Amino acid sequence: MAIDRVDAYLAEHRPRFEEQLKDLLRIPSVSAQPAHDADTRRAAEFIRDDLRSLGVAAELIEFPKGHPIVFGEKLDAPGKPTLLVYGHYDVQPPEPLEPWDQPDPFEPVVRDGKIYARGATDDKGQMLTHLKAAEAWLKGVGRLPINVKFLIEGEEEVGGANLEAFLTEHPDRLSCDYAVISDTSQFGPGQPAITYGLKGLAYFELIVEGANRDLHSGTFGGAVQNPLNAIATILASLKDDAGRIAIPGFYDDVRPLEDWERAEFARLPFSEEQFRAELDVPAVFGEAGYTTLERKWARPTCDVNGLWGGYSGPGPKTVLPRLAGAKFSFRLVPDQTPERVKHLVEAHLATVCPPGVRYSLTAMQGAPAVIVEAKGNPAVSAAMKAVEAGFGTPPVLIREGGSIPVVGLIKRHLGVDTLLLGWGQNDDNLHGPNEKFSLADFHRGIKAAAHLIAELAAIS
Numbered sequence: 540m541a542i543d544r545v546d547a548y549l550a551e552h553r554p555r556f557e558e559q560l561k562d563l564l565r566i567p568s569v570s571a572q573p574a575h576d577a578d579t580r581r582a583a584e585f586i587r588d589d590l591r592s593l594g595v596a597a598e599l600i601e602f603p604k605g606h607p608i609v610f611g612e613k614l615d616a617p618g619k620p621t622l623l624v625y626g627h628y629d630v631q632p633p634e635p636l637e638p639w640d641q642p643d644p645f646e647p648v649v650r651d652g653k654i655y656a657r658g659a660t661d662d663k664g665q666m667l668t669h670l671k672a673a674e675a676w677l678k679g680v681g682r683l684p685i686n687v688k689f690l691i692e693g694e695e696e697v698g699g700a701n702l703e704a705f706l707t708e709h710p711d712r713l714s715c716d717y718a719v720i721s722d723t724s725q726f727g728p729g730q731p732a733i734t735y736g737l738k739g740l741a742y743f744e745l746i747v748e749g750a751n752r753d754l755h756s757g758t759f760g761g762a763v764q765n766p767l768n769a770i771a772t773i774l775a776s777l778k779d780d781a782g783r784i785a786i787p788g789f790y791d792d793v794r795p796l797e798d799w800e801r802a803e804f805a806r807l808p809f810s811e812e813q814f815r816a817e818l819d820v821p822a823v824f825g826e827a828g829y830t831t832l833e834r835k836w837a838r839p840t841c842d843v844n845g846l847w848g849g850y851s852g853p854g855p856k857t858v859l860p861r862l863a864g865a866k867f868s869f870r871l872v873p874d875q876t877p878e879r880v881k882h883l884v885e886a887h888l889a890t891v892c893p894p895g896v897r898y899s900l901t902a903m904q905g906a907p908a909v910i911v912e913a914k915g916n917p918a919v920s921a922a923m924k925a926v927e928a929g930f931g932t933p934p935v936l937i938r939e940g941g942s943i944p945v946v947g948l949i950k951r952h953l954g955v956d957t958l959l960l961g962w963g964q965n966d967d968n969l970h971g972p973n974e975k976f977s978l979a980d981f982h983r984g985i986k987a988a989a990h991l992i993a994e995l996a997a998i999s
Contacts, residue, residue, distance in 0.1 A: 541680045542993050548679030549671075549986055556671050556985065557654075557978060559589070561647045563628075563663050564656040570606055570629035570697045579693055582628040583607050586691050589670055593677045595689065602701045606693030610712075613673070614686045620716035620995055621686040623953070625945060626666025627695035627722070630658035631970045638972035652978055659976035661969035665721035665962050665984065666691060672988035684996035688715060695945070702945065706952040717918050717995060718949050721984060723961030726807060726937055731930040731987075733922055734959035736837065736938035737946060739871035739908035741880040742844075744901045745770065747863045747892075754859040764895025766863040767848045773898075774865060776891040777841050781827040782834075784841050784869070786887045789880070794873040796837050799914070803936055804832045836938035840870045866903075870940060877905025906944040911956040921994035922958045929987025960987065 568582035569575040583599055583606065590597035590611040597611030606629065614621070633644035640655070641648045647656040654664070669689075676683045690713065692702045706713060726732040749766040750759070779785045811831050815823050825834035834840070848863030850856035869880055881902050892898055913919050913936050926934040939959075946957045962984035968974045 541676075541684070542990065544679045545675045545989050545993075546986065548675040549982070549989065552671075552675075553982055556667075556982070559671075560654065560664055560667055560981065561656075563667065564647045564654070564658055565645055567633075567645045568629050568658070568693065569632050570694050571632055576606070579606050579629055583609050583691075583693055586628055586670070587611070590689060593670075593674050595673070595677075595687075597689070600705060602704075605701045608693065608702065608705055609689065609691040611689040612687070613677070613683055614688075615682060616684060616686050616996075619685045620998065621688060621714070622992065622995060623688045623690060623713060623715035623718040623949070623955075624669045625718060625720045625949070625957070626669065626689075626691045627662050627693065628666070628691055629693045629696050630661070630663070631696050633657045633972075635972070640973055644972075644974075649978070653975040654978055654981075655973055655975045657974055659974050660963040660967040661974065662695070662722045664976040664981055668721060668962060668981065668984035669719070669988045671985045672992060675985070675989050676992060683992065685992055687992070688713065699945065703948055706948050710952050713953055715953060715955055718953070718955050718957040719922075719960060719988075719991065720943065720946065720957055721960050721962055721988070722943065723939060723959050724963045724965050724967070725961060725980070726935050728964060729932065730808070731926050731932065731934040731983075732937045732961065733913075733919065733926065733934050734939045734961060735911040735913040735919065735936055736873070737909040737943055737959070738836075738839075738938075738940050739875060739877065739947070740868060740904055740906045740942045741871060741877040741884075741902070742868040742904040743866070743881075743884065744903055745773065745865045745867065745888075745898060746901075747773070747896050747898045748861065749859065749896050750861060753861050756857040756859050759859055763859065764893055765859050766896055767860055769893045769896045769898075770846075770848070770863040770865055772893050773888065773891055774843055774846075774867065776887070777867070782825045783827065784839060786883050788883050789839070792875045792879060793839060794910075796833060800837065800938075801833065804830065804836070807832065807935060807937070835940045837872055839872050839875065840940075841867065842870075843867045868904075870942070871908045873908045873910040876907050877902070881905075906942045907947050909943075909946045909950065909957075911958070916956075917998050918956070918958060918995070921998060922960060922991060925991035925994045926960060926987045928990040929983045929985075931983075958991075960984075960991070962987075 566582045568579040586609045595611040599607040644657040747766040747770045845866040849860035
């Protein structure tokens with residue numbers, strides 16, 4: 540069988556795949572730092588050239604500003620479905636460097652079966668699994684049983700503005716039947732997962748202004764409103780003591796958890812006490828009536844992300860500050876939208892802002908929540924079989940509290956759902972020091988990605 544030849548090819552080329560991963564990790568493709576622009580381009584060329592070596596028609600899509608997109612396609616299976624593989628080759632800055640256990644975060648180090656380097660799991664290692672899966676088919680069998688397109692960008696870590704423009708302008712070129720992204724995590728060690736839901740995001744900056752200058756709190760206290768007091772009142776009004784968001788109308792669009800989801804989450808091996816102990820917090824906290832996993836994955840949240848104003852240096856300074864500021868955000872669930880939440884927040888602030896100050900609200904980021912119908916979905920069933928083939932155990936179905944904006948973009952512009960097949964672990968330290976990726980999971984991910992191709996080809 541063809542899949543047997545694929546598996547044999549994967550087993551034979553394991554050492555070379557690891558060396559290729561190391562070569563890619565050595566490229567410091569930090570998209571946020573102009574000093575690394577040439578390196579970021581070099582990473583794009585690395586991906587393009589690897590695809591070309593497989594016989595995939597690959598090119599760099601250039602933009603007036605920013606980093607190129609690698610686009611490749613192999614469309615030699617007429618009548619068969621088309622799979623779009625998304626990934627990103629750019630990485631977060633490695634700073635601060637002091638906490639790293641290696642001199643150079645871009646020189647990979649293997650310890651205890653894990654490869655340590657910036658980008659190991661986010662997203663170079665995970666993205667590369669799909670390229671190597673395609674290689675196993677093209678070199679081990681001679682052809683792909685489906686059509687495959689590759690969309691590998693270099694600006695995921697800085698907002699991906701060029702990607703959205705490319706999707707908007709070229710939906711026909713990117714048209715597909717299925718999409719897959721590996722940029723998430725397993726549920727835990729030895730427990731692979733398929734993520735069928737992502738939270739959305741609505742992020743705001745609030746500025747509250749009082750007098751035209753900082754004032755002496757003795758001379759002016761009690762005579763004018765203190766912007767810090769006012770912003771504290773506003774922020775406190777966003778949630779009640781039971782963790783429920785107190786903005787009128789906020790829950791009108793919230794899709795409730797289905798019974799099967801709550802049962803699925805309850806079966807997962809999750810200990811709230813261990814979770815609490817690992818974080819060293821006195822207690823878990825969130826919306827009453829829901830478990831920690833349900834709150835993390837499937838209920839909306841509101842959090843203050845930053846707060847400033849007045850004096851915070853050593854010693855006292857009795858001052859009424861001219862202004863105060865805060866950044867706060869909501870994690871959204873289906874069927875909420877950032878636009879609707881913005882409208883609700885604006886209406887709420889108009890009623891709760893104390894007298895004597897002015898305020899301005901700026902919407903800074905937004906993304907809708909994403910949900911993939913997991914039950915009765917042939918693509919999810921294909922992914923379940925593929926992941927079990929790769930990891931040797933059936934995956935669980937989970938949601939994720941984070942946001943991946945490209946998933947919403949793919950749905951909006953291409954009309955397809957995305958399979959989120961993460962090979963990483965929650966403790967892989969993506970965005971932090973000592974980022975790592977299990978080499979065993981790297982190879983399991985390659986095998987799962989290769990079997991996904993076979994399973995999608997079998998869908999009638």
